[in-house]
Amino acid sequence: MRYVSTRGQAPVRDFAGVLLAGLAEDGGLYVPETWPTLRPDDWRALRGLPYQELATRILAPFAAGSIDEATLRRLCGRAYAGFNHPAIVPLVQLDGELFVQELFHGPTLAFKDMAMQLLGGLFDHVLEREDARVTIVGATSGDTGSAAIEACRDRERIQVVILHPEGRTSEVQRRQMTTVLSRNIDNLAIDGSFDDCQDLVKAMFADAPFRAEMQLSAVNSINWARVAAQIPYYVAAALALGAPDREVCFAVPTGNFGNVLAAWAARRMGLPVRHLAIGSNHNDILARFLAGNDMSMRDVTPSLSPSMDIQVSSNFERLLFELLDRDAAACARIMTGFRATGRMQVPDAAWRKASALFHGLSLDDDATSGAIRRLHDEAGYLADPHSIIGIEAGRRHAVAGIPTIAMGTAHPAKFPEAIRRATGLVPALPPHLADLYEREERYRRVPNRLDAVEAAVRAALFKNAA
Numbered sequence: 001m002r003y004v005s006t007r008g009q010a011p012v013r014d015f016a017g018v019l020l021a022g023l024a025e026d027g028g029l030y031v032p033e034t035w036p037t038l039r040p041d042d043w044r045a046l047r048g049l050p051y052q053e054l055a056t057r058i059l060a061p062f063a064a065g066s067i068d069e070a071t072l073r074r075l076c077g078r079a080y081a082g083f084n085h086p087a088i089v090p091l092v093q094l095d096g097e098l099f100v101q102e103l104f105h106g107p108t109l110a111f112k113d114m115a116m117q118l119l120g121g122l123f124d125h126v127l128e129r130e131d132a133r134v135t136i137v138g139a140t141s142g143d144t145g146s147a148a149i150e151a152c153r154d155r156e157r158i159q160v161v162i163l164h165p166e167g168r169t170s171e172v173q174r175r176q177m178t179t180v181l182s183r184n185i186d187n188l189a190i191d192g193s194f195d196d197c198q199d200l201v202k203a204m205f206a207d208a209p210f211r212a213e214m215q216l217s218a219v220n221s222i223n224w225a226r227v228a229a230q231i232p233y234y235v236a237a238a239l240a241l242g243a244p245d246r247e248v249c250f251a252v253p254t255g256n257f258g259n260v261l262a263a264w265a266a267r268r269m270g271l272p273v274r275h276l277a278i279g280s281n282h283n284d285i286l287a288r289f290l291a292g293n294d295m296s297m298r299d300v301t302p303s304l305s306p307s308m309d310i311q312v313s314s315n316f317e318r319l320l321f322e323l324l325d326r327d328a329a330a331c332a333r334i335m336t337g338f339r340a341t342g343r344m345q346v347p348d349a350a351w352r353k354a355s356a357l358f359h360g361l362s363l364d365d366d367a368t369s370g371a372i373r374r375l376h377d378e379a380g381y382l383a384d385p386h387s388i389i390g391i392e393a394g395r396r397h398a399v400a401g402i403p404t405i406a407m408g409t410a411h412p413a414k415f416p417e418a419i420r421r422a423t424g425l426v427p428a429l430p431p432h433l434a435d436l437y438e439r440e441e442r443y444r445r446v447p448n449r450l451d452a453v454e455a456a457v458r459a460a461l462f463k464n465a466a
């Protein structure tokens, strides 16, 4: 399998090449040159497989020619061995046709572990094989950071530098990152929003000499491998509820658009998915786009679901590329215009295709709190402030006779203040995190400037090399 950039001007690479490159040199995102597709019998043959084996088989065509299936099997086996639920991604029925797929049974209690635990092994394998090293720079609004740190801590060939927006994550999320004191881990607190952090990461990639000197790589969902590793759980859920002989709908709380893009990819591979409901908090650029082809940036303001306090949804570019029938020049033009003006309008035909498949809903903080409380009162289920937004989007757009599967993207204990406000309860952290508030924290405050961040990344790398 080969990968091309959505902007058409970067080298074509294989899976391992894309894993290490992260972002394409032309500023675009890598996508498969062609989509693997499965026939109904192929899907049926996957029913009932353990999650690790299912993931291996779904990922094999994406890694073909680059990482062999036996290696993938070994890496998938290791990636999910530490999850604390035997089903890895259990489905919980909330009412007749509404289900939650819990994706938070990994070490850092969020769906990011699903991909990141595998990426840690993939990086090790490829770096060892190529006798190479990388500096991973990542941006987080709360969950990607700790998942990446957990997956890559103490790895010989990897230096990790994570940028988080100071004061804009939950305290649990921040401590999950800043209390990991391994030599190869550095946390930078940026005076700005997640979008600023993400822009700084992209600017480091655009600085060609710096990129080469540091051997930069990415763990955000701009890295195709992240999205690929999120596809298997959509397949697992759909098969469990009758696919390919029955359609399903997915509902996904959405920020950087990476999780729902994996659902889109599963559909593109032939999984029968009727529609994709996406939920946002009051930072609702995607919902506004779907409602009226208005992708216009506004200031990001903090919400009860901090991981979705995002306006620039990086993975939308991958969808746009497909909506434009893979016209890379048009995609580049629209994306460059968006960054210059803060506004994007896609051609009407493309917007109509998007809004026929994706249905949006945004909830403000009061509605989020109310929905957490109601679900807890009525079904005895405690959803975190991100998952509940997906659940409500799923309910709003439900189709009679078709199951809706909402993604449970984080454990409620990551957001104790929001849960207390909604229900009066304070969910306990699991035993391996029980002493989180007593652990020593370490991070550096860095101004929201490229030169300052690059200096901090350089210092992190050389400190570790010394």
Ligand SMILES: Cc1ncc(COP(=O)(O)O)c(C=O)c1O
Pocket: 110, 111, 142, 143, 144, 221, 253, 254, 255, 256, 257, 258, 259, 260, 307, 308, 386, 387, 409, 410
């Ligand atoms: C708990 C949680 N839910 C939802 C999201 C949104 O997912 P995505 O950025 O893939 O759209 C995030 C952040 O990625 C998250 O951490």
Ligand SMILES: N[C@@H](CCOP(=O)(O)O)C(=O)O
Pocket: 139, 140, 141, 142, 143, 144, 145, 219, 220, 221, 222, 255, 256, 258, 259, 307, 308
């Ligand atoms: N919500 C994320 C933001 C980054 O998203 P990613 O999927 O592109 O890594 C977070 O919690 O950090």
